[in-house]
C-alpha cells in the first residue's frame with residue numbers, strides 16, 4: 349500500500365499543478381483531522397485549495413462538484429459513492445477506509461483504501477498522513493493529528509502495524525495504562541460525570557453521584573486521574589468495579605490513555621477527539637478544523653461549544669429514559685422525535701448500549717428528527733453477532749435512504765413522512781433477526 353501511496357502522491361502533485369484543489373471530507377473527528385493534515389500539507393507547498401466538510405456525501409453534491417474547475421480530493425469518505433464518478437473523465441483522488449465496492453471502480457478514480465490491499469484497519473487520517481509524508485518527510489509532525497483521528501474512529505482497541513508506526517512517529521505523545529475515563533487531565537468531579545465511555549451506574553450524568561463516589565474513596569474532587577497516587581487509583585478502580593458489578597465482563601475499564609501536547613498543554617486525546625467531534629456535529633466544522641490547525645481563537649470557541657455539547661448529552665441521557673419505547677424480543681426502538689438533536693442521537697444510543705440497562709445482544713434503535721428527515725442510529729449491546737447495517741438496509745428497500753456504518757454501528761437518514769411505515773417494517777425485520785438466532 350505504501351508504494352501505491354507514493355505513486356498516488358506524485359500523480360497528485362503533477363495533476364494538480366496550477367489547478368485549484370478542492371478537498372471534501374467527512375464531518376467526524378477522523379474526517380476533520382484528515383482535512384487538517386491535507387490543508388497543512390498543501391499550505392506548505394503554497395498551493396491553492398478549498399475545504400468542504402460534509403455529514404454525508406450525496407450524489408447531487410458530487411454532480412455539482414464535478415462541474416467546478418480543479419482537482420477533487422476526497423478524504424475519509426467517497427468509497428461508498430463510486431458510481432457517481434463513472435460519467436466523468438476528470439481524475440478523482442480518494443483517501444478513505446470505509447467499505448468499498450470494487451466493481452464500481454473506474455479508470456479515472458485514484459484511490460487508497462486499505463480494503464483494496466487486504467491491509468489491516470487504519471483510519472482515514474492515517475492514510476492522509478501517509479500521503480502527506482509521501483509528499484515530504486517534513487510533514488512527519490502531522491502524525492499527531494493522525495493519532496487524534498484514529499482515537500476518534502475508536503481504532504485504538506486493535507492497533508494494526510501501520511497504525512503503530514504512525515503512533516511511534518507522533519511527537520510529544522505519552523501512552524499509559526489507566527481507567528478509561530476521560531479527560532485524564534481534568535478534575536475527576538467533571539470527568540466522572542461525563543464519562544460516557546465507561547458507564548458507571550448512579551455516577552455517569554449525576555454530579556451528586558460523582559461527589560458521593562469521591563467522598564467514599566476519599567479523593568479530592570479537584571484531582572485529575574493523572575494526578576492520583578497508586579493507592580487512590582486502586583481505591584477508585586475498586587469502587588467503580590463494585591458499582592459496575594452487574595455489568596458485562598466484555599467491557600474493559602482499564603486501557604491505554606493517550607496524552608498529547610496540544611497548544612502547549614498535555615491533553616487527553618479522547619477528550620480532544622470528542623471536542624472536535626462535538627464542534628463539527630453541532631454545526632461548526634470550520635471551528636473544529638481551525639482548532640486542529642492550532643488557531644487560538646478557535647480553541648476558545650471549541651471549548652465553549654464542548655461545554656454546551658456535554659450539557660446536551662447529559663440532559664438527552666435522562667430524557668431518553670422517559671420517552672415511550674417500542675420493546676420487542678431482543679430489540680428496543682427509542683424514538684425521541686424532536687426532543688433530542690439528530691446530531692447526538694447516535695452518541696446517546698452508543699452510551700445506552702454500554703449501560704447495564706439492556707441485556708447482551710439487544711439491538712437499540714435511536715431515532716430523532718432532523719428538519720424534514722429522521723436520523724436513525726442502530727447499536728448493539730455487547731458483542732455484535734448480528735449485522736445492523738444489513739438489517740437497516742433490508743428495512744429501507746422501499747424508501748429513499750442510504751445506510752452508512754458497519755456491522756456493529758449503522759445509521760441512515762429517512763424522510764419524516766415514512767416514519768410509521770419504517771418502524772413497522774423494522775419491527776418485522778428485527779423479529780425475524782431474533783428468530784434466526
Ligand SMILES: [Mn+2]
Pocket residue numbers: 378379424445471472473501
Ligand atoms: Mn474515518
